[in-house]
Amino acid sequence: MTRLHPGAVDTDPESVSNRQAIINLLAAYGHFANVGDMEGWSDCFTRDATYRISCPGAPGEPLPIAQVIAAETPQFAAYRRMMADPMSGERKIYCLVNPYITRLNGAEASVICQLVQLRAAPEGPQPRIQLTGTYQGDLVRQDGVWRLRRWEVNTTRKPESVSEVPATWWLNVAASPDGDWRDRSPV
Numbered sequence: 001m002t003r004l005h006p007g008a009v010d011t012d013p014e015s016v017s018n019r020q021a022i023i024n025l026l027a028a029y030g031h032f033a034n035v036g037d038m039e040g041w042s043d044c045f046t047r048d049a050t051y052r053i054s055c056p057g058a059p060g061e062p063l064p065i066a067q068v069i070a071a072e073t074p075q076f077a078a079y080r081r082m083m084a085d086p087m088s089g090e091r092k093i094y095c096l097v098n099p100y101i102t103r104l105n106g107a108e109a110s111v112i113c114q115l116v117q118l119r120a121a122p123e124g125p126q127p128r129i130q131l132t133g134t135y136q137g138d139l140v141r142q143d144g145v146w147r148l149r150r151w152e153v154n155t156t157r158k159p160e161s162v163s164e165v166p167a168t169w170w171l172n173v174a175a176s177p178d179g180d181w182r183d184r185s186p187v
Contacts, residue, residue, distance in 0.1 A: 022104075030094050037080075042069045053155070095115070095117070111135075116129060135152070
C-alpha cells in the first residue's frame, strides 16, 4: 500500500468525516480535562482502553482505564471547584496541539499530538508552560463513535513535586520498576 502524503486532499466522504470526528475527539479530551468533566473525559475511551504516562527515566506502565478513572476522580473534582471559583488558586490547562492522524484504516486509526500544559493563576504572572510532551495512541470506531483504545503520554521532563501531577503519575511512573521519580515538594 502506498502511503498517502499528509498534505494530500482525501475526498472520500467517509475518510473526511472520520478525520473530523477524530480531531473533535482530541479537542473534547482536552476540554473535558480542563473543566473537570470526568464523565465526558472517560467517555473518550473504550472500556478496555489502556493509559500510560512516561517521563525521562521512568517509562510507566499501561494501566486499565477504569483504574485511571478511579485515580483521577479527585483531581477532576478539584478542576470543577477551580472553574466554579476562578480566584481559588492556580490551575492547569491541558492543550493538545498539532494533531496528526498517522493511520486511518476503516474503523481503526493512530494519532500523535503534542501536549502543552500551562499553569495559570487568577492574579499574578501570565500563564506559563509547565510541561510539554507527546500524546500518541490508537483509536477504534465502535457503533459510529471514535474512542481511544491505547493512550500514552510521554513528557519531556519529570515533575518537581506531587502537587504538579495527577494521581495517575503515582500509578504509572512512580510505580515503574526502573522509575526514579521522587517527590521534591518542600517539607
